[in-house]
Amino acid sequence: MSSAKKQFTLIGYPLSHSFSEKYFTEKFQKEMLSNHSYFLSPLENIEQFPDLMASHPDLVGVNVTIPYKEKVIPYLDEISEEAKAIGAVNTIKIKDGKLKGYNTDVYGFEQSLLKFLQKKSKKISVENALVLGTGGAAKAVCYILKKIGIEPILVSRNPNKGDVTYEDLDCLIFDECRLIVNTTPLGMLPHINTFPQLPYNRLNANFFLYDLVYNPEKTVFLIKGEEHKSSIKNGLEMLHLQAEKSWEIWNEE
């Protein structure tokens, strides 16, 4: 491995806590990559991005988080097919002065979902899924669900954004959707007592509840699923998988 300095950063705002910074800093220490470093770049607005690039010539990789996953796209030279289809970038590779955007959330969600659905010994066919929320994460989730042959039904607070609102979600639709994916921030620290409004009493052992939130480990949404014997999974594995995929992309020749 070359001894040239390699820098990595995370852009977003605000950046109070960062999984990526801790994850990569520990990785560089463990793998004795002393020429690698990871730092946080809290940008108050995306117009500051070119200055950040110009002032750090050793940057080779960038992670992107809320609120810039979409807004960063006009600053890139190229974007991957998946990132283009979703309209969101969470990883940028810088090579020969060119910036290419990728979406590794998609990879993280797909791998982790497939493992989750295969865990059940009983064969439960999942043809439809409820996707709660209509933000950037929901776009990545829907892209993968369609790719693996599951039809997503988007649940939104706003009748103009999703396929159905929480109030209009009738039992017929609910009972048909064996998989429910929470892509809203409900339940996430510090608001741990919040949860999506669903008819939880209709859940049973044939349901799969997947929460993209990973902090706390079990949200109220997942606890309610567990109480009704549904299979549950949080977003921690997805988070690790997306980070590893970013690392792989940064290291590709």
Ligand code: NAP
């Ligand atoms: P976002 O755009 O801020 O929010 C997602 C959607 O949630 C919104 O579009 C909104 O949809 C709904 N929502 C927001 N506040 C709500 C509330 N108070 N009540 C009900 N619905 C609400 O966020 P995002 O970027 O898509 O990320 C969503 C979550 O996924 C975050 O918690 C994030 O940390 C997590 N995430 C995890 C991973 C991972 O690797 N595990 C990766 C990416 C994201 P409507 O307006 O249509 O209701």
